[in-house]
Amino acid sequence: MVMQKGMTVALAGNPNSGKTSIFNALTGARQHVGNWPGVTVERKEGHFTYAGVHVTVVDLPGIYGLTSYSLDERIARDFLLHGKPDLVVAVVDTTNLERNLYLVLQLLELGVPVVLDLNMMDEIARKGIEIDTVALGQALGVRVVTTVANQEEGIEALKEAIVESEQHHPAPTFKLDYGPPVEEEITRLQNMLERSTNLDGYSSRWMAIKLLEGDPEAQRQLKGQPQEEEIMSTVMAATVRLEGRLEDGDIEMALVERRYGFLNGLAKAIIRRKTGMERRLDISERIDRIVLNKYLGIPIFLTLLWGAFQLIFTLGGPVADLVDAFFTWLGEASAKGILALGAPEWAASLVADGIIGGIGSVLVFLPNILLLFLVIAILEDSGYMARAAFVMDRLMHALGLHGKSFIPLILGFGCNVPAIMATRTLSSEKDRILTILINPFISCSARLPIYVLFAGAFFAQAQGLIIFSLYVLGIIVAIGTALLFRRLFFAHEIAPLVMELPPYRLPSVRSVLIHMWERSRLFLTKAGTIIAITVILVWALASLPPGVEYASEASLIGGLGRLLAPLLAPAGFGFWQAAVALFFGILAKEVVVGTLGTLYGGEATLTVAIQSAFTPVSAYAFMVMSLIYIPCIATIGAIRREAGWRWALLSVTYSLLLGWLLAVIIFQLGQLLRLA
Amino acid sequence: MITLSQSTEDYLEAMLIISLERGVVRVKDLAAHLQVKAPSVVATTKRLVREGLVRHERYGYLELTAQGLQIAQEIYTRHKNLFRFLHLFLGVDEKTAERDACQMEHHISPETMGRIVQFLEFIEACPAEESHWIAAFRQFTATGTLPTYCTSPHGEASAYTRTSHTQGDTAMPPKTLADLPAGQQAEVARVGGEMALKSRLLEMGIVPGTKITVERVAPLGDPVEVTVRGYRLSLRREEAAVIVIKER
Numbered sequence: 001m002v003m004q005k006g007m008t009v010a011l012a013g014n015p016n017s018g019k020t021s022i023f024n025a026l027t028g029a030r031q032h033v034g035n036w037p038g039v040t041v042e043r044k045e046g047h048f049t050y051a052g053v054h055v056t057v058v059d060l061p062g063i064y065g066l067t068s069y070s071l072d073e074r075i076a077r078d079f080l081l082h083g084k085p086d087l088v089v090a091v092v093d094t095t096n097l098e099r100n101l102y103l104v105l106q107l108l109e110l111g112v113p114v115v116l117d118l119n120m121m122d123e124i125a126r127k128g129i130e131i132d133t134v135a136l137g138q139a140l141g142v143r144v145v146t147t148v149a150n151q152e153e154g155i156e157a158l159k160e161a162i163v164e165s166e167q168h169h170p171a172p173t174f175k176l177d178y179g180p181p182v183e184e185e186i187t188r189l190q191n192m193l194e195r196s197t198n199l200d201g202y203s204s205r206w207m208a209i210k211l212l213e214g215d216p217e218a219q220r221q222l223k224g225q226p227q228e229e230e231i232m233s234t235v236m237a238a239t240v241r242l243e244g245r246l247e248d249g250d251i252e253m254a255l256v257e258r259r260y261g262f263l264n265g266l267a268k269a270i271i272r273r274k275t276g277m278e279r280r281l282d283i284s285e286r287i288d289r290i291v292l293n294k295y296l297g298i299p300i301f302l303t304l305l306w307g308a309f310q311l312i313f314t315l316g317g318p319v320a321d322l323v324d325a326f327f328t329w330l331g332e333a334s335a336k337g338i339l340a341l342g343a344p345e346w347a348a349s350l351v352a353d354g355i356i357g358g359i360g361s362v363l364v365f366l367p368n369i370l371l372l373f374l375v376i377a378i379l380e381d382s383g384y385m386a387r388a389a390f391v392m393d394r395l396m397h398a399l400g401l402h403g404k405s406f407i408p409l410i411l412g413f414g415c416n417v418p419a420i421m422a423t424r425t426l427s428s429e430k431d432r433i434l435t436i437l438i439n440p441f442i443s444c445s446a447r448l449p450i451y452v453l454f455a456g457a458f459f460a461q462a463q464g465l466i467i468f469s470l471y472v473l474g475i476i477v478a479i480g481t482a483l484l485f486r487r488l489f490f491a492h493e494i495a496p497l498v499m500e501l502p503p504y505r506l507p508s509v510r511s512v513l514i515h516m517w518e519r520s521r522l523f524l525t526k527a528g529t530i531i532a533i534t535v536i537l538v539w540a541l542a543s544l545p546p547g548v549e550y551a552s553e554a555s556l557i558g559g560l561g562r563l564l565a566p567l568l569a570p571a572g573f574g575f576w577q578a579a580v581a582l583f584f585g586i587l588a589k590e591v592v593v594g595t596l597g598t599l600y601g602g603e604a605t606l607t608v609a610i611q612s613a614f615t616p617v618s619a620y621a622f623m624v625m626s627l628i629y630i631p632c633i634a635t636i637g638a639i640r641r642e643a644g645w646r647w648a649l650l651s652v653t654y655s656l657l658l659g660w661l662l663a664v665i666i667f668q669l670g671q672l673l674r675l676a
Numbered sequence: 677m678i679t680l681s682q683s684t685e686d687y688l689e690a691m692l693i694i695s696l697e698r699g700v701v702r703v704k705d706l707a708a709h710l711q712v713k714a715p716s717v718v719a720t721t722k723r724l725v726r727e728g729l730v731r732h733e734r735y736g737y738l739e740l741t742a743q744g745l746q747i748a749q750e751i752y753t754r755h756k757n758l759f760r761f762l763h764l765f766l767g768v769d770e771k772t773a774e775r776d777a778c779q780m781e782h783h784i785s786p787e788t789m790g791r792i793v794q795f796l797e798f799i800e801a802c803p804a805e806e807s808h809w810i811a812a813f814r815q816f817t818a819t820g821t822l823p824t825y826c827t828s829p830h831g832e833a834s835a836y837t838r839t840s841h842t843q844g845d846t847a848m849p850p851k852t853l854a855d856l857p858a859g860q861q862a863e864v865a866r867v868g869g870e871m872a873l874k875s876r877l878l879e880m881g882i883v884p885g886t887k888i889t890v891e892r893v894a895p896l897g898d899p900v901e902v903t904v905r906g907y908r909l910s911l912r913r914e915e916a917a918v919i920v921i922k923e924r
Contacts, residue, residue: 065879069872096907099881214871248866248884256878257885284908288892288901297895390910394896397912403899496873496915497899498880501908 006054007166010079012107013091014100015062015427016383016502018119021149022091023059024514026159033518036075041429050159053166058085064099066106068217071429077217080112081201087113087165089158094118094131094146095503097271098263104140105259108174111203114142115161122148132270139266141173150508175205178258181245185212185238192234196227211235212242213252284383284503291387301391304384305410308375312368313414313445319367327360346546350539353550358535361587362528365417365634369520372411372418376425377515379407381507385425386499393497399479400486402426402495405435409478412442413471416631420638421523428495433643434485437651440631440639441478443471446589450626453593457607458616466620470627477628477658522641530637538587551598557583571625571663572618572670582625588632617670621663629659682782685751686710687720688729689781691740692748701738754781754789761792765799767813853888853902853916861889862921869918881905882919 013019023031027046036043044059060079061072068074080088088107092100107114116137124131137144145161147154177183189208193199199207200221210218212235222228243249291300331352338348379385385404393403404426411419416439423439426432448467455466541560542551552558553576560583561576568574568582577599585592593606600609614622630652631639640648690709694701703721707714721738724730729744740748755777763773784792856862864886867877882888882904891901891908899912 064876067875067879069875096905098905099907102879102881216871250866252875253867253878253883257883260881260883260886288908292892292894292901294893294895386910390894390899390901391896393910393912394894394898397898496876497910497912498873498876498915499910500880501901501910503908 005052005166006056007086007163008056008058008083009162010076010083010085010088011057011059011091012076012080012088012103013060013062013119014064014093014096014103014500016500017062017091017093017100018149019059019062019091021508021511022089022117022119022147022155022158023057024511025147025149025152025155027057031514031518033522036079041071041075042424048159050163053163055159055162058083063103065103066110068215072427074217077110080107080110084201085112087115087162089115089117089162091117091119091149094120094124095127097131097267098260101140101263101266102259104142105174105176105263108140108142108172109176109203109209110206111172113165113171114140115158115165116140116142116144117158118144118146119149121146121154122151128274130272130274132272135270136266139270150511176259176262178209178255181242182212182251182255182258185242189231189234189238192227192231196225196231198225209255212238213255214239282503287504288387288501291384292390297391301388304379304388305407308379308407309410309414311375312371312411312418316368316371320364323364323367324360327356327363331356331360346543349543349550353543354536354539357539358532361535361634362524362531365415365523366520368415368418369421369523370516372422373516373519374512376422377512378507380425381505381511381515383502383504386501389497389499390501397497399482400490401435401482402428402431403497403499405431408435408439409442412439412444414445416440416442416444416635417523417638420635420642421519423642424519430490431495433647434482434490436639436643437485437647438478438482440635440651440655441474441481441628443474443627444589446632447627449590449593451623453596453606454610454614454619454623457611458614458619466623470623473624474627477662481654523638528637530640531634534633535587538584551580551584551595567660568663570667571621571660572667573614573622573625575613577613578622582629585626586630586633588634589626592626617674618667620670621667624666625659625663627659628655628662630655683720684724684727684729685747685782686778687724688740688744688748689751689755691730691738692745692752695740703738706738751781754784757789757793757796758784760796765796850920853890853911853919853921854900854913856890856921858890858892858900861887863887865920865922867919869915873915873918877915877919880909888919888921 011019011023013022023044023046027048030048031044031046034043034045035041041061046057046059048055048057058079060076063070063073063076066073066077066080068077079085090104090107092104094100104114104116118131118133118136133144133146143161143165145154145158147158149155178186186205186208189211190204193204193207202218202221207218207221211222211231219232222231225231239251242251242254246254248254290296293300334356335348335352338351339345376385379388385407388407389403391403392406396403396405405423407425408419408422411422419439419442420436423432423435426435447470451467451470452463455463459466538557541557542555544556545554548555548558553562557580558576561579564579564583565574565576568579577596580599581592581595584595596610597606600606600613610619630636636648636652639651687706687710690706691701694705694709698705703714703717706721707717710717721730721732724744725732729741729747731739731741758777758780759773762768762776763770766773768776850865853862853864864882864884866884867874867882869877886904888902888904891903893900894910899910900916901908901910902916903909
């Protein structure tokens with residue numbers, strides 16, 4: 001048997017160039033989604049086999065160039081140089097050739113072998129535009145393939161071009177002429193670099209250009225090299241000379257201008273508009289005139305958001321209840337079965353409450369998560385998400401956030417778990433982490449039963465007002481936290497908006513489904529494990545030592561409650577039942593009500609029971625505590641999955657301290673007022 | 677010329693100064709002078725001994741070798757001259773002049789240093805010439821106004837302190853994309869802003885000569901939507917304000 005050959009291909013392209021569709025079309029469902037090392041930027045990898053060659057496809061982040069200022073671009077650059085891909089497939093949105101080719105130009109200057117994929121050829125045809133692909137290929141010295149990714153047209157040809165490149169080794173020959181003064185300096189620097197420096201995979205020309213542009217990563221590359229000082233002083237001298245000779249006196253700007261000048265000329269040479277074809281009024285522009293209208297923009301956005309919310313929670317809710325009911329039934333049925341087999345009661349409880357309960361508490365989120373990602377995929381792929389950010393950015397920017405942070409925050413009113421998963425749409429890591437960290441303070445629907453119970457028992461006349469005040473308090477805490485954390489962790493790191501508003505496009509069913517499935521699978525595997533383990537752990541605490549009544553004062557968790565109760569005394573609820581209920585609330589906030597019910601002898605008499613245990617002031621303090629004190633375990637799992645352990649731990653610590661502090665302040669103030 | 681690291685130069689210079697003050701150099705004194713911990717002084721002096729710049733005497737005393745002494749003297753001279761230039765001539769306050777001289781002495785080229793020394797020699801040798809224009813310079817640094825016989829009409833050092841490269845003497849600030857009303861087109865003149873933002877705008881195709889149209893303003897008044905090179909882009913006003921446009 002012939003040894004199977006293997007090669008690695010990197011997919012590079014602008015955001016919205018259809019890169020993801022190409023990736024899906026090439027690799028199908030054989031994908032692995034993880035993170036790039038050290039950051040929470042997503043890294044997708046997939047495989048296909050063509051003509052006996054096994055090809056690994058690595059999807060790079062969507063980027064516009066290869067500067068070292070943006071994390072995404074740095075990741076791409078690092079992988080292109082150190083990941084040593086055999087080939088880079090540059091995916092280009094043909095409807096927007098100039099800007100898309102800018103990245104291709106950068107790839108060629110970097111010196112990596114490139115196959116150029118002109119995507120969205122159908123839209124070009126519809127606009128009555130023809131492209132001379134042969135001339136384009138000759139001008140850039142690359143092989144050109146044309147595709148319509150969402151209809152899987154041209155994919156076979158692309159696969160063929162990828163596999164054939166293995167034999168041809170298409171070393172890039174392209175060299176852009178920057179004109180005499182710049183070329184002189186480039187040559188001078190190149191000679192120096194080649195003589196003395198370990199370039200670590202960079203070509204000397206690329207390095208010389210980047211040094212002249214003042215690229216910090218290129219300067220870092222030189223650090224510690226024997227000739228560092230000599231080269232840097234040559235760069236400095238060259239910079240001074242060029243600044244004098246260039247019209248604007250700005251080298252980076254002059255170089256980019258030169259590249260775009262070349263691309264503009266190239267585009268003119270290869271694009272032919274068919275005559276006789278009326279240029280239709282741009283559909284996207286017609287939609288935007290309504291959707292981004294001064295008066296209609298916000299109402300339309302809010303209506304769509306309301307629709308999304310309804311779909312995810314109102315439609316998903318009953319299905320989630322069904323899942324919940326199924327697992328409750330399954331637990332009870334299997335407990336009966338196990339008892340019937342003569343097994344001890346604790347074994348039945350382990351299976352029913354621990355294992356089945358644990359798995360159930362993960363799967364109960366699945367309907368909401370699936371629907372969430374359906375909605376998100378449609379909003380993103382259609383091009384509306386960028387418009388939503390455009391409409392809301394002013395408000396969010398005032399809080400140090402991004403326009404795209406708004407949707408996750410609103411989803412938080414339903415459930416923080418899908419809301420945190422929705423932050424994936426934010427491209428800046430800092431914005432994403434900040435949006436994740438403030439999300440748990442948005443009062444989710446699971447907290448409502450607690451409010452209803454306590455407000456009903458203590459504030460019967462002003463129930464609505466009391467509950468409303470808790471929602472407002474949550475929002476205030478979220479805003480305060482956003483401002484505080486921005487200062488503490490991400491000062492001076494407000495990401496620029498500079499965001500493309502892509503043309504509206506019909507999302508492809510296939511892409512939407514793949515997106516939905518991948519995301520949900522990630523939730524189940526990554527967040528699910530933590531959730532299930534915690535549920536089992538809490539079950540064990542409530543059931544041990546053997547023979548105790550579940551979650552009673554004699555159980556381990558009851559002991560913990562007694563231990564922690566004194567800590568809660570300053571907040572007015574320093575008794576073990578409250579501590580145990582809050583402990584169970586970590587599983588899911590609505591469990592607080594159920595636990596109190598069990599501990600005070602049934603939910604029927606619960607109102608009376610808590611009326612004797614709490615005062616109105618301590619009841620309000622307890623509600624505030626429930627609102628803030630800790631994200632539920634599913635939320636913690638989601639934070640860990642999206643931002644990593646460090647931020648998850650910070651979130652837990654911060655909210656515990658803040659929740660306790662606010663509860664204490666409210667109770668103490670209330671006491672003072674009552675005395676006065 | 678051998679290039680020495682800044683810390684090597686600092687050590688040699690410090691040893692020279694201490695030896696001039698006390699006659700002998702101990703690790704303890706060196707640590708105090710350089711404000712570093714004794715163990716790291718020991719580590720560095722070990723290296724200097726290996727490089728033949730410093731000798732270990734008994735009882736923890738250090739001594740410069742002939743080669744070390746030569747380098748130390750050279751740097752110390754540079755330091756004194758730079759300090760004189762900054763403090764006595766430019767009128768920089770003593771502390772700052774001392775600190776800057778400490779930094780400059782390591783990086784300045786022999787050529788520039790030579791000229792500064794010549795310059796100091798010159799103004800000291802020709803005191804008659806010096807008096808009035810040094811005095812005028814002092815007045816200029818203090819008040820920002822030039823004597824009446826100077827050429828600039830407004831008494832402002834505009835050509836050197838101006839941060840922007842834009843040509844023209846109009847007092848009007850340059851017009852930027854943020855000033856352009858919706859529905860209007862302009863041509864980009866240049867792109868400013870901090871490095872990351874500027875690089876991003878340039879790579880998005882906003883370069884001098886590009887035509888850019890403001891399409892609309894978001895319902896809340898910010899950001900704005902522009903079209904450039906046939907695609908739509910949204911920018912916050914603060915970002916649009918770094919794009920200087922040409923009036924059309």
